[in-house]
Amino acid sequence: MENEDRNAELSEWLLAYRTACPEPEASVNFMPEMWAKIEARQVSTNLFGRMAKALVTAALAATVILGMMVSRASHQTESTFNGTYLEALSADHASTLEPLSLDRISELEQQ
Amino acid sequence: MLVEFELIQRAQQGDASAFNQIVSTYRRRILGTISRLIGRPEDVEDVAQEVFMRLYFSLEQLRTPEVFEPWLYRLTVNACYDYLRKSKRRLESRMADLSEQQVMMADAVAGSKVQSDDAEKRRVRDTVNSLLASVSEEDRILLTMKEVEGLSLKELEKIYGVNENALKVRLFRARQRVLKNMKGVTPRPPASAKSGEVE
Numbered sequence: 440m441e442n443e444d445r446n447a448e449l450s451e452w453l454l455a456y457r458t459a460c461p462e463p464e465a466s467v468n469f470m471p472e473m474w475a476k477i478e479a480r481q482v483s484t485n486l487f488g489r490m491a492k493a494l495v496t497a498a499l500a501a502t503v504i505l506g507m508m509v510s511r512a513s514h515q516t517e518s519t520f521n522g523t524y525l526e527a528l529s530a531d532h533a534s535t536l537e538p539l540s541l542d543r544i545s546e547l548e549q550q
Numbered sequence: 551m552l553v554e555f556e557l558i559q560r561a562q563q564g565d566a567s568a569f570n571q572i573v574s575t576y577r578r579r580i581l582g583t584i585s586r587l588i589g590r591p592e593d594v595e596d597v598a599q600e601v602f603m604r605l606y607f608s609l610e611q612l613r614t615p616e617v618f619e620p621w622l623y624r625l626t627v628n629a630c631y632d633y634l635r636k637s638k639r640r641l642e643s644r645m646a647d648l649s650e651q652q653v654m655m656a657d658a659v660a661g662s663k664v665q666s667d668d669a670e671k672r673r674v675r676d677t678v679n680s681l682l683a684s685v686s687e688e689d690r691i692l693l694t695m696k697e698v699e700g701l702s703l704k705e706l707e708k709i710y711g712v713n714e715n716a717l718k719v720r721l722f723r724a725r726q727r728v729l730k731n732m733k734g735v736t737p738r739p740p741a742s743a744k745s746g747e748v749e
Contacts, residue, residue, distance in 0.1 A: 445729050452678050453697035456586065459674035463581045463594050470570065473599040477606050 552576065555615035562609050569609075573602050580626055587630040587694050589679040590637075601629045620708035623701075627691055627709060634687040684731040689724035696721055 552575045560568035580601055585594045604625045612618060682690040695701050695709070703714045710717065 442729075445732065446725065449681075449725065449729060449732060450697065452674065452681070453693065455674045456678040457698045457700075459671035459678075460582075460586050461591070462578070463585045463591060465577050465581060465598070466595060469577070469595060469599070470573065472595075473573065473602055474566075476599055476603050480603060480607065 551615060551619055553618075555618075558609070558612065558615065558618060562612065569606060572605075576622060577602075580622070583623075583626055583699055584630055586698050587626070587691055588633055589675070589682070593633065593637075597629050597633050600633075601626050604629065617708070620705065623695075623705075623709045627695065630691055631687050634690065638687070681728055681732060685724065685727045688720075689727055692717075692720055693724050693728065 553572055557568050557571055561572055577598065581594055581598050584597045584601070585591060588594065588597060601622070605622060608621075608625070612621065682693065685693075692706075692710075695706060696703075701709075703717055706717050707714055712720075
């Protein structure tokens with residue numbers, strides 16, 4: 440019951456609020472100020488758009504340059520290793536890195 | 551709808567005079583709504599200009615005439631919400647001043663009849679503003695749109711984009727939160743302040 444009363448009271452306050460608020464009138468500067476804000480937003484939007492375009496162009500150019508560099512590097516790598524994997528290992532003197540075996544110790548003694 | 555769709559279409563094509571006509575038609579209504587939503591007369595024009603600026607930049611997306619007014623209301627609600635969120639601290643400080651204001655109102659009531667009416671209206675404004683300042687911006691705006699602006703649930707559905715039941719729940723909860731803060735705040739509103747008709 441008390442809750443209903445308070446609900447009704449709140450409704451009365453809210454209803455009274457509408458008539459208690461004065462109807463605001465727009466000042467003479469309302470329209471010029473509004474258009475000034477619109478134009479300012481347009482200028483900043485255009486500036487942002489130009490910056491975005493410049494960034495996209497720069498990113499594209501960087502991508503092309505990097506692509507060319509990577510492709511050139513991979514081309515050079517291919518020309519160095521034309522043989523098989525085993526041939527490449529022997530060319531690289533990989534045997535010198537193998538663990539020492541008894542045979543190889545005798546080879547070293549002979550030297 | 552207060553304007554022809556043809557006028558909106560002209561504004562969509564960049565006709566500034568058509569846009570001016572739309573603004574002139576809705577300006578008074580929007581200013582009134584903003585005034586009641588934010589409760590700060592000195593900032594009403596700024597917020598209204600923000601609303602019409604947002605309308606200008608979003609107008610080209612409008613395809614059907616029947617959504618124009620709900621859309622304009624949605625822009626109004628969003629602009630008020632942004633404003634209230636930014637000035638939350640100021641609103642809170644105003645709430646703290648309430649008791650002092652009420653004392654001043656009580657003094658003012660002792661004056662002449664005209665002064666008395668003004669004082670009563672001011673008391674209503676200050677009391678409701680303080681009550682609404684004690685809840686979130688969402689609650690404040692929703693309650694004001696429903697109870698003060700007198701929008702129907704159907705209209706609110708279009709503005710908020712949620713169904714009627716969800717709105718009822720939100721409204722109930724918002725009312726409960728305001729009622730919680732209403733305890734011991736004020737006597738009933740004066741009869742003269744609520745005698746005006748709602749548009």
